[in-house]
Amino acid sequence: MDPAKPAAIRSFVSVGPDSHFPIQNLPYGVFQPRSAGAPQIGVAIGDQVVSLAVLEDRGLVRVSDRPVFDKPTLNAFMALGPAAWHQVRATISKLLSADEPSLRDNAALREHAFFAQKDVHMRLPVDIGDYTDFYSSREHATNVGTMFRGADKALLPNWLYLPVAYHGRSSSIVISGTDVRRPCGQMSASDTGPPSFGPSKALDFELEMACIVGSGNDLGRAIPAGKALDHVFGMVIFNDWSARDIQRWEYVPLGPFLGKNFGSSISPWVVPMAALEPFRVAGPVQDPPPLAYLQTPGDSAYDIQLDVSLQGPRMDAPHRICRSNFKYLYWNIAQQVAHHTVNGCNLRTGDLLASGTISGPTADSYGCLLELAWKGTRPLEFPNGETRTYLQDSDRVSMTAWCQGNGYRVGFGEVTGRVLPAIIE
């Protein structure tokens, strides 16, 4: 499938050209009807959700001896592996196509299986085991390094040789729409202490995307780069909320901790890697060439457009403050997976690998306020006269992502969250 060609396949469900959810996408999510009913797995199409639990119950989708779609997470389905993912995707694509009568012409079944997206409550789609955060944007690492160490020492010696990463916190990953509490913590203006304690004054977002691991590897056995994508089920948008002042005081020598682990937000629909396949593009030239275990010939990046908007409580509307693209990342997904497991570390179904902040080459493509307002020195200006260097209470941050085809989009919907004031106890 070539994204420059008009979409050949059409659904009997009406889908506008700007919708994120045409039949080319078919992302998976966990939803609960607002009226009643248990959490279950569905697929988005246009402004609808199709319940896979219903289709499985009726025998229209069947991938295992036991039901896997009447579940509160995608884990049981993902654990079946890539052959099962492809089989289910092909089945759903056929069931929703304009030519296929089994759903199209069965009004009673459609009544039972279809829900308007506005009438459902989306839940965290995955039971996340371990969450890893990479640091794969050269522009982001360079900008942050320049601010804190100077331009000549911006990139540390290891950065061009390996996809730097650290382990993050799974427990505080929340679904889009969840408000996020401003954290309290220690901070030190001088970096040498003594610290003060209080609400963070440098609350930030980070524009990231994240892969969901569908099938893992045994402890002690690496995943070669050439097989890495067989282990990845799909992707979501990821907002890694960050408290820069807390982070800065705590992070030496063992890395970020309380500056990051108070909350991260993900978008509800997991876009399968198969839906992103037409949007593969070449990634940045890698020089020095990666070590053998990190080599990934061919188009290893994905052309995914990214937008961030901010709306303060006294603003009429959200205002775009960043436009970036997933293809800017220096280290690609296959390299991240190969590196993560080269020492034998085991990935498991449901693990989440986030990209790190995705900044582009221009000042309006930086993926966090630290960079956009350049460490507080270039405040962002908004139409109502307000400015921002970091987030204020009640600010709402929304991120969206989509691949642009000819007359259609494969999109991720959005991840949104609002800042709640700190609790002073």
Next chain:
Amino acid sequence: MDPAKPAAIRSFVSVGPDSHFPIQNLPYGVFQPRSAGAPQIGVAIGDQVVSLAVLEDRGLVRVSDRPVFDKPTLNAFMALGPAAWHQVRATISKLLSADEPSLRDNAALREHAFFAQKDVHMRLPVDIGDYTDFYSSREHATNVGTMFRGADKALLPNWLYLPVAYHGRSSSIVISGTDVRRPCGQMSASDTGPPSFGPSKALDFELEMACIVGSGNDLGRAIPAGKALDHVFGMVIFNDWSARDIQRWEYVPLGPFLGKNFGSSISPWVVPMAALEPFRVAGPVQDPPPLAYLQTPGDSAYDIQLDVSLQGPRMDAPHRICRSNFKYLYWNIAQQVAHHTVNGCNLRTGDLLASGTISGPTADSYGCLLELAWKGTRPLEFPNGETRTYLQDSDRVSMTAWCQGNGYRVGFGEVTGRVLPAIIE
């Protein structure tokens, strides 16, 4: 209960004075009879295991409407909270006491409920959500800082103000007895690259202990230091295997990753905090005084003796290479919990908080080979003439821990593991 007094309570089960598992201990574990049967929860006493699943089934132990002990992990039981933990502990203590006939005089029930420890296979006792590794030994942080930054810059400015920590990898935590594969990875002798790739040449152990979180907190709500211990179910011994060469090249600026996440080992028996209560002692003097949220008046440390032994494939017996004590830690458990959650980060049932390497003041009390052999400059010598600076293939590392009472021990058993050679692919 005062550890200097002889143990007043006795069990009808015979327990020697050096056993780790007298009636004063009653640690929980998950076992599977080697003959047959499902994983279930038991309590160690002497050289026996008592099946709580059997006692629950017979109505002798009952803590919830639903069974919680016929499970493959402790999570369901732990999630009931501290009142339930105390009730069950009191019940088991009574059932096993010399004065109580219900088990003592029922040979048929004992036949069904008791297993010899040598006849059972121990499993990972907990479904671990997030694993956090602290860095709470001042001696360890000072030694490592001295080696890598010089004595004048050994402790970084934040160290005396907060319990430094980072998130580790849950997926690769294994039960005692599991062999651990030597990892491959990037390393650079010069710290500036270009790196080489291959098996780690600086494989190390780290002597740690870890708390298991029994009941968590809501996202956004801190746990005050004074309530912290209500959230901790118990403790285990923890070996945080580390590849120093991989760690050193990768760890700036975001902390350890592949140098640590290839494997960590825990002991199988979770010793309840109630069993450790008699062994509370004063911790190190903290100067500067901690910020208000980190203040913990009273005896906040635990006197737990720690031993590490090493046996190479050509050695006749294990040789002790370290004797340390949990009481040396600068930051105590309540401070770790209070700090971890002060930003609103949520702990969950089953989370694991490791202490960091526990080094004491003398050269024979250092908790890892990096310190014991002082970065390779002072090789350890063994009776058969061999030396070690780091671990060799087939070396076995075993750690044990116990509190010494008057005529009895409250112990942790051991955590042991052997090094397997790297896989070269």
